[in-house]
Amino acid sequence: MRALAFKARVLFATRFAEMAEYRAEVVIWMLSGTLSLVMMLVWMAQAAAAPGGQIRGYSAPEFATYFLSTWLVSQLLVVWVSHELDFQIRQGTLSPQLLRPVDPMWLHVASHVAERLVRIVPLLVMVGVFTWLSGASFTREWWAYPAALGLAALGFSVRFLYEYAIGLLAFWTESSASFQEVVWLVYAALGGMFAPLAFYPEWVQRVAVWTPFPYMLGLPAQLLAGKATLAQAGRGALVLLVWLAVFWVVRLIVWRVGLRKYGAVGA
Amino acid sequence: MTGDRGGAGDAAVRVRDLRKGYVVHEKEPGFLGSLRSFVSRRSRVVEAVRGVSFDLAPGEVVGFLGPNGAGKTTTLKMLSGLLHPSGGEVRVAGFEPGRRENAFLRQITLVMGQKQQLIWDLPALDSFLVNQAIYEIPDAQFRATMAEFTEVLGLEGILKKQVRKLSLGERMKCELATALLHRPKVLFLDEPTIGLDVNMQESVRAFVQDYNARYGATVMLTSHYMADVTALARRILVIDRGEVVFDGDLARLAEQGGGGKTVRLQLRRPATADELGRFGSEVRVDGLSAELTVPRALVSERAAALLAELDVADLTVEDPSIESVMASLFGARAGQAGQPERTPEPV
Numbered sequence: 001m002r003a004l005a006f007k008a009r010v011l012f013a014t015r016f017a018e019m020a021e022y023r024a025e026v027v028i029w030m031l032s033g034t035l036s037l038v039m040m041l042v043w044m045a046q047a048a049a050a051p052g053g054q055i056r057g058y059s060a061p062e063f064a065t066y067f068l069s070t071w072l073v074s075q076l077l078v079v080w081v082s083h084e085l086d087f088q089i090r091q092g093t094l095s096p097q098l099l100r101p102v103d104p105m106w107l108h109v110a111s112h113v114a115e116r117l118v119r120i121v122p123l124l125v126m127v128g129v130f131t132w133l134s135g136a137s138f139t140r141e142w143w144a145y146p147a148a149l150g151l152a153a154l155g156f157s158v159r160f161l162y163e164y165a166i167g168l169l170a171f172w173t174e175s176s177a178s179f180q181e182v183v184w185l186v187y188a189a190l191g192g193m194f195a196p197l198a199f200y201p202e203w204v205q206r207v208a209v210w211t212p213f214p215y216m217l218g219l220p221a222q223l224l225a226g227k228a229t230l231a232q233a234g235r236g237a238l239v240l241l242v243w244l245a246v247f248w249v250v251r252l253i254v255w256r257v258g259l260r261k262y263g264a265v266g267a
Numbered sequence: 268m269t270g271d272r273g274g275a276g277d278a279a280v281r282v283r284d285l286r287k288g289y290v291v292h293e294k295e296p297g298f299l300g301s302l303r304s305f306v307s308r309r310s311r312v313v314e315a316v317r318g319v320s321f322d323l324a325p326g327e328v329v330g331f332l333g334p335n336g337a338g339k340t341t342t343l344k345m346l347s348g349l350l351h352p353s354g355g356e357v358r359v360a361g362f363e364p365g366r367r368e369n370a371f372l373r374q375i376t377l378v379m380g381q382k383q384q385l386i387w388d389l390p391a392l393d394s395f396l397v398n399q400a401i402y403e404i405p406d407a408q409f410r411a412t413m414a415e416f417t418e419v420l421g422l423e424g425i426l427k428k429q430v431r432k433l434s435l436g437e438r439m440k441c442e443l444a445t446a447l448l449h450r451p452k453v454l455f456l457d458e459p460t461i462g463l464d465v466n467m468q469e470s471v472r473a474f475v476q477d478y479n480a481r482y483g484a485t486v487m488l489t490s491h492y493m494a495d496v497t498a499l500a501r502r503i504l505v506i507d508r509g510e511v512v513f514d515g516d517l518a519r520l521a522e523q524g525g526g527g528k529t530v531r532l533q534l535r536r537p538a539t540a541d542e543l544g545r546f547g548s549e550v551r552v553d554g555l556s557a558e559l560t561v562p563r564a565l566v567s568e569r570a571a572a573l574l575a576e577l578d579v580a581d582l583t584v585e586d587p588s589i590e591s592v593m594a595s596l597f598g599a600r601a602g603q604a605g606q607p608e609r610t611p612e613p614v
Contacts, residue, residue: 003403006400007400007401007403009400010396010397010399010400011397011400014386014389014393014396014397017389017393018386018388018389021388021389022388095344095349095377095379095383096383096384098348098349098367099347099348099349099372099375099376099377099384100372100384100398100401100402101369101370101372101373101401101402102401259351259367260351260365262349262350262351263289263350
């Protein structure tokens with residue numbers, strides 16, 4: 001157990017030092033992921049022009065709160081592991097990692113967690129600025145914050161695992177990046193990045209509830225906006241736990257089968 | 268499978284009828300070629316390794332030679348568990364490498380090139396600390412190994428520099444130290460001195476020699492610098508077109524590579540290549556210096572004739588350089604009909 005704690009501490013500390021080298025890039029990267037903020041402007045304008053100043057119960061400030069929350073949560077769910085794996089497998093730079101007695105997945109986990117810490121301070125500053133500019137107003141229910149954070153943590157884990165499995169498809173294909181693009185679109189749409197899920201046709205909503213996306217992105221955003229209950233958060237967490245188990249197994253199978261296909265070209 | 272450790276006998280590495288085939292996709296160049304390939308992709312299997320068998324004893328240092336695409340790196344990758352063989356049997360330190368068990372990975376290392384385990388943006392020392400944690404190296408052993416490597420490799424002063432700011436040679440030394448920090452019992456070194464200057468090559472050779480002597484490690488080494496091989500290895504394995512074509516010591520390799528000896532002459536009066544051609548083959552003349560190859564059985568007779576017929580100031584007889592032996596060995600095989608092709612690089 002002590003060895004495990006030592007391993008985790010050293011891996012995290014090294015990855016944090018590595019990420020800190022790229023702190024400016026991390027902030028710029030955050031600014032590039034502003035789809036939610038663009039959607040915020042669109043929906044705020046629509047609500048302001050609508051009769052009664054509302055669309056399906058959302059006023060302009062409520063849209064601001066919802067989309068700002070979506071942006072905040074999506075920043076905590078950022079995962080780039082599929083791109084890294086795609087590159088490592090095609091270029092053969094996965095090889096040195098395979099020679100060490102640790103699953104390379106943990107090195108990626110350490111990088112992502114460390115990056116989150118580098119990101120957190122500028123993220124909160126930006127949320128503050130955008131809140132002031134947009135007139136957003138977050139919930140005053142204290143329990144909504146740990147609940148949203150817990151769902152975001154579960155959501156990150158689920159997203160990390162399925163993105164990992166997608167990256168591993170590079171064992172079979174020339175590049176797995178196109179798969180990632182398609183899955184991102186589904187994640188953004190069903191997660192509620194374009195609009196709250198309740199705005200979609202009913203059949204889409206019926207399909208969406210079977211996927212993890214509404215619970216990892218839309219639900220924590222709704223919690224922060226004061227539009228979801230603790231019971232909904234609990235149900236969402238259960239769904240995400242089931243998906244976590246599913247993707248854990250899927251990742252493991254794809255990894256084991258894929259390694260047999262590995263060509264270890266180049267390095 | 269690892270329960271059957273006895274199957275490996277006393278060998279550190281045991282390889283039987285090892286095979287590896289790759290599917291290679293082929294495409295004609297140009298736009299039309301791309302279109303054709305899009306509709307119907309052609310592929311074929313290239314046999315990179317074709318029934319290789321050998322044993323390495325614990326503590327043995329073996330030079331693994333062959334031309335580009337002969338199957339050296341593919342074999343090393345299979346021995347270290349990176350590639351799964353298409354057939355045959357491999358045991359390294361009693362383990363089946365393809366299973367990549369942690370206990371196996373703690374006993375081996377594979378060094379390929381200069382950009383492997385070091386973390387590019389951080390000082391090399393951070394990479395050492397990561398490996399200490401990953402391999403669960405006790406503090407005392409870590410400090411002792413670091414002190415030893417720092418002394419032998421001359422790492423003093425570079426450990427706290429960012430890796431990306433190190434010179435090629437400094438980086439290679441750090442790579443080697445990182446790869447050997449856990450004191451592996453079996454070392455696979457693929458071109459460990461490539462691109463290094465002569466001093467740095469010497470330093471790497473001395474380090475490998477010292478490590479082998481200190482820890483009794485088995486070393487399998489590929490290199491295009493024959494000085495590496497002659498300095499480190501007593502036994503040579505030669506692979507060509509995926510098959511082992513020679514397994515023995517350097518002297519026997521020299522015999523097999525043509526059976527000749529090199530006669531070097533220092534003349535008092537110049538002689539032409541034609542004049543010298545009567546005494547041997549592969550004649551090279553450079554002013555008053557000359558070199559020719561003479562069949563082993565005729566060395567005494569030809570040396571006496573040279574001394575009698577030419578104005579010779581000095582005459583020495585040597586085994587041919589390993590480079591020329593390899594050239595003649597592969598040249599002879601290239602001429603044989605029906606040989607399979609070499610695997611395209613990189614593999």
